[in-house]
Amino acid sequence: MTTALELHLVNKIYPPPTTVTALRDVSLVVRTGETVAITGPSGAGKTTLLSILGTLERPTSGAVRIAGTDTTDLSDPDLAGVRAWHLGFVFQQFFLLDHLSVLDNVATGLLYRGVPAATRRARAGEVLERVGLSGRLRHRPAQLSGGERQRVAIARALVGQPAVLLADEPTGNLDSATGQEIAALLAGLGGSTTVVLITHNMEVAATMARQVQLRDGRILDTADAP
Numbered sequence: 001m002t003t004a005l006e007l008h009l010v011n012k013i014y015p016p017p018t019t020v021t022a023l024r025d026v027s028l029v030v031r032t033g034e035t036v037a038i039t040g041p042s043g044a045g046k047t048t049l050l051s052i053l054g055t056l057e058r059p060t061s062g063a064v065r066i067a068g069t070d071t072t073d074l075s076d077p078d079l080a081g082v083r084a085w086h087l088g089f090v091f092q093q094f095f096l097l098d099h100l101s102v103l104d105n106v107a108t109g110l111l112y113r114g115v116p117a118a119t120r121r122a123r124a125g126e127v128l129e130r131v132g133l134s135g136r137l138r139h140r141p142a143q144l145s146g147g148e149r150q151r152v153a154i155a156r157a158l159v160g161q162p163a164v165l166l167a168d169e170p171t172g173n174l175d176s177a178t179g180q181e182i183a184a185l186l187a188g189l190g191g192s193t194t195v196v197l198i199t200h201n202m203e204v205a206a207t208m209a210r211q212v213q214l215r216d217g218r219i220l221d222t223a224d225a226p
């Protein structure tokens with residue numbers, strides 16, 4: 001099986017004045033199509049880890065491979081290219097554009113691909129059908145429920161067919177039943193799309209095929225897990 005994401009002995013030390021060591025010797029291999037939950041207490045380094053997997057932060061030391069590309073020596077524009085072509089992001093706060101329709105919110109996910117507007121909308125319609133929102137194309141985000149808004153955000157992340165979807169607390173703003181529906185949707189992407197999500201919620205974590213626990217910037221061995 002091919003590898004979607006690989007971290008090798010990654011350390012992240014935030015610079016002075018705080019000088020916090022957020023990740024210590026983290027090594028992680030995520031295979032193509034795998035679904036992974038990253039769990040751990042507040043401050044354990046989850047968001048830092050996801051930001052490094054997403055090339056939004058650079059490690060202080062160690063190597064990061066994304067979809068077969070070693071990112072160590074890439075320039076900032078080249079890293080932005082890796083993000084645009086290989087990665088999709090979903091956040092707790094949805095980050096939808098209120099003045100655009102659901103269809104156009106999703107179509108913005110293709111803006112940096114040089115795809116003509118009509119094709120962007122056609123692909124947005126297809127992916128909205130996949131997340132169960134084909135009846136909401138002309139709605140504005142304010143006219144949707146929280147779960148529907150997160151489905152739009154997931155569709156926007158998927159419209160460019162990224163190899164990897166990275167989600168930071170995607171159910172954090174949802175009630176538990178809706179959160180489980182969103183978790184099930186994300187889990188169902190596995191096989192074709194690699195999914196890595198951060199969550200505090202153990203039921204959500206359990207929907208992913210694999211759970212990785214962080215404590216004080218280190219990955220716990222399964223044998224250490226409580």
Ligand SMILES: Nc1ncnc2c1ncn2[C@@H]1O[C@H](COP(=O)(O)OP(=O)(O)OP(=O)(O)O)[C@@H](O)[C@H]1O
Pocket residue numbers: 014015018019020021022040041042043044045046047048049
């Ligand atoms: N930009 C930053 N500058 C300095 N220190 C930071 C920065 N971002 C995070 N940290 C510190 O790094 C450590 C790990 O933070 P991180 O946000 O990755 O943890 P987390 O597990 O995601 O926590 P939470 O569950 O509360 O979101 C914490 O001690 C935090 O204070």
